[in-house]
Amino acid sequence: MDEGTQRAALETALESVAARIEAEKGHLTELDSAIGDADHGANLNRGFQAALEDANGEGDPGEFVKGVGMALVASVGGASGPLYGGSLVHASTEFEDGIDRAASVAFAESYLEKVKDRGKANVGDKTMVDAITPAVHTYKHAIEEEELSALAALTRAVDAAERGVRFTTVIRANKGRASYLGWRSVGHPDPGATSTLYILEALHETAAAYLDGTDEPLAEDAE
């Protein structure tokens, strides 16, 4: 896939993620009002709308992703700015030479590593890490061990993230504002894990529009 097509795919992906977050912002805020401070949907939506506005048609895929990350850093606020945006900026260097299956695994691992490091969170703390970790591990396994296509691997990663979100529902929060509730946080899915799942689902939708089952681009006019 040439750089122009990658670029177009990334722009479509951003539009898709932004649309999904906008559609779910009320739901995300509702989840956050149960165990947080009821602003996750609005904050994340503000961030992705800013990223859409900032996106210009220049630069390599890495620069594009970095630009999205910077927009999130500048406009989401609180701890989510560094977690969603800063991690994207950090991982964006993996796309400097374009996107292929190996680079996508490196990107995913780099993003996960930064989220865990920045948030000082691990699996089981009831955070976005509980959705990202199984998604990234499953994706890497599917690509490297099973040699599946990126699209097929992403399908599995989304399933894994969904199971991660369900896992956050039944456990007690150890990190973030929800941890203040202690046992009262049990029974509520983590809003950050949930928004992470929505982002992955939107990315999957874009991948399905651009790739066939062998990672070849669909028709030339896939845009």
Added chain:
Amino acid sequence: MLDSVDGKGTHMKKLINDSADVVSEMLDGMVVAHPEYVRRLEGTNVLTRADAPVDGKVGIVSGGGSGHEPAHAGYLGEGMLDGAAAGEVFTSPTADQLGAMITACDGGAGVLCVVKNYEGDVMNFETAIELAEMEGDTEVEYVVVDDDVAVEDSLYTSGRRGVCGTILVHKVAGAAATRGDDLIEIKRLAERTVERVGTMGMALTSCTTPEKGEPTFDLGDEEIELGIGIHGEPGVERAEIMDADAVTDHLSERVLADLEIEENEVMTIVNGMGATPLMELYIINRRLQELLGERGIETWEGWVGDYMTSLDMAGCSITVLELDAELKELLGAPADTPALTV
């Protein structure tokens, strides 16, 4: 002015225009009040020293949510801070603005960030430092202040909160930088200050953020809240109202127990939370110094006033710093800022 009417028909009275503009308008007001000390970094909510960056000196920067005035921009000037970033009320500044501040305050000798321990603040400072390192060659270090002895974990933190003791870290780091110490040495001194300082606060009333327009917690007429933070979060214990001496004893006993003071000389701050008459702070200070004297602890210097506030909360905090010769020299060094002159 009358800004909002809530569903119960009660009014929030504040001297503001639009609640969305409070931070920006405050910063503009500070700049016109103190043009010889501070200027605004264009396109940001960052104030810097008017002469920043100071060539060859380590830059000392801080920042956090607004609502704690005079912290942090009030401490901009010779002998203290070079940069102060203002977030929205009780909300961390964003990493891009912190990054712009770090770059603007680098006089070639690096920058030390003094960060209060709140998850949002720490994560945004860490991200800003990472961005600064990705973009340029600024050498950056940071120190996290966690002086609140009331809680181990809170609504906004892992570990203790950073509160009024932060001002003393500004003072020590600022004096060391002015003296010409290098970044690593200043960081060591700042961390030494953090290790030796403790604070505990209490509230007579909650505070009201311009955004929400109603008190952040309810407190009855005969109740006080002990162990409060500076963001209108509830404290660790609610008690029946007690007199000033009893409040002083309660707060200072907790701080002293935590510090396990070995040296016999300390510096103290009796800090107002924003809406406390100075009269009451002096009454607290009277008992505090009496109590320290009973313990054989000598106060080298005791500040009384509003240093780290929580909007319109009535109440106070007591800070004690265990001194040594090294810290004493830096705390006694000159400082010339809008909010503090030494």
